Amino acid sequence: MAVFTSVSLQDLTQWMPQFPLGKATAIRGIASGIENSNFFIDTEKGEYVLTIFENLNFEQLPFYLKLMRHLADRGVLVPAPIANQNGELCVALQGKPAAIVSKLSGTSQLAPQAVHCAEVGAMLARMHLAAQDFSIRQPNLRGLTWWQETAPKVLEFLSDDNRRLMHEEVAFQTAFAATDTYQALQNGPVHADLFRNNVMFDGEKLTGFFDFYFAGCDTWLFDVAVTINDWCIDLETGVLDMPRVDAMLAAYHEVRPFTQAEQIAWQPMLRAAAFRFWLSRVFDFYKPRDAEMLTPHDPTHFERILRLRIASAPTLFSSN
Ligand SMILES: Nc1ncnc2c1ncn2[C@@H]1O[C@H](COP(=O)(O)OP(=O)(O)O)[C@@H](O)[C@H]1O
Numbered sequence: 156m157a158v159f160t161s162v163s164l165q166d167l168t169q170w171m172p173q174f175p176l177g178k179a180t181a182i183r184g185i186a187s188g189i190e191n192s193n194f195f196i197d198t199e200k201g202e203y204v205l206t207i208f209e210n211l212n213f214e215q216l217p218f219y220l221k222l223m224r225h226l227a228d229r230g231v232l233v234p235a236p237i238a239n240q241n242g243e244l245c246v247a248l249q250g251k252p253a254a255i256v257s258k259l260s261g262t263s264q265l266a267p268q269a270v271h272c273a274e275v276g277a278m279l280a281r282m283h284l285a286a287q288d289f290s291i292r293q294p295n296l297r298g299l300t301w302w303q304e305t306a307p308k309v310l311e312f313l314s315d316d317n318r319r320l321m322h323e324e325v326a327f328q329t330a331f332a333a334t335d336t337y338q339a340l341q342n343g344p345v346h347a348d349l350f351r352n353n354v355m356f357d358g359e360k361l362t363g364f365f366d367f368y369f370a371g372c373d374t375w376l377f378d379v380a381v382t383i384n385d386w387c388i389d390l391e392t393g394v395l396d397m398p399r400v401d402a403m404l405a406a407y408h409e410v411r412p413f414t415q416a417e418q419i420a421w422q423p424m425l426r427a428a429a430f431r432f433w434l435s436r437v438f439d440f441y442k443p444r445d446a447e448m449l450t451p452h453d454p455t456h457f458e459r460i461l462r463l464r465i466a467s468a469p470t471l472f473s474s475n
């Protein structure tokens with residue numbers, strides 16, 4: 156169940172006239188989300204997705220919604236938020252912030268092959284380039300500062316071994332962030348949570364990235380590492396599947412060539428991307444927030460991936 160706030164067709168009918176979508180004719184709750192209340196709505200102009208935000212507020216939402224609008228306007232495949240007659244992308248419904256976005260066709264590809272990874276890699280590079288001139292800056296709220304603040308809050312729940320791992324990784328990432336190599340990495344708005352369940356496919360054709368509510372400004376390479384660590388692994392073991400890794404990286408590189416600094420930073424970024432989700436999963440597991448994380452994700456999955464990436468990482472690209 157993931158409809159925390161209910162909306163009837165009558166509620167919707169009264170709310171819709173401010174949008175250029177004609178009459179609403181049907182509304183169906185979407186069961187699979189964990190953070191917001193999502194609905195498919197039928198309108199005279201077609202099918203859309205209505206989201207009622209359960210945690211984000213009116214001050215926080217413009218970054219995400221305007222970023223999606225900015226990307227959609229530049230041909231990146233993402234849901235396009237629909238403005239009301241006052242040009243607002245976010246309007247109160249049932250006393251909470253709400254938005255209507257275009258509906259992506261297809262379904263999530265949960266068993267991706269190299270062909271899917273190549274599609275994701277190319278679109279990710281297009282997204283990074285298209286977001287370069289987005290004017291609102293918001294840091295990745297699940298970045299280094301959050302790690303430094305959050306790790307001490309969960310240490311008490313960990314085994315001695317994992318406590319040491321968490322301490323050492325925060326120290327390693329803090330030191331790495333101060334290096335010239337890190338400072339040379341290209342930075343801008345990133346998705347930061349581009350897992351398999353946040354991308355739609357029609358067969359082998361990518362139809363869009365969605366769920367931008369962890370987006371923020373960070374290094375592009377961190378975004379690539381987050382994506383590789385989910386799309387290009389054996390889910391049981393966390394081991395990288397090299398044909399999928401190569402397909403994603405080559406497709407990305409063709410659109411936006413990787414730099415020498417990114418080559419050097421690749422292993423630290425794969426570690427950072429694993430650590431970010433290990434920490435958030437540990438935090439959500441032991442300190443669940445209200446109305447969220449109904450089924451907490453397994454933290455050991457990313458602990459395993461972090462240990463693997465510390466032990467070894469492939470090169471990012473060969474220079475020939
Ligand atoms: N723009 C969209 N187009 C098509 N389906 C969508 C769209 N946005 C969300 N969905 C569907 O709703 C589900 C839940 O959305 P998600 O953003 O993951 O919710 P939450 O933020 O609550 O976790 C997705 O798995 C997807 O099936």
Ligand SMILES: N[C@@H](CCOP(=O)(O)O)C(=O)O
Pocket residue numbers: 189190348350352353366432435436452
């Ligand atoms: N991808 C994260 C959790 C974020 O949840 P989402 O369903 O909104 O993407 C994880 O796997 O820990």
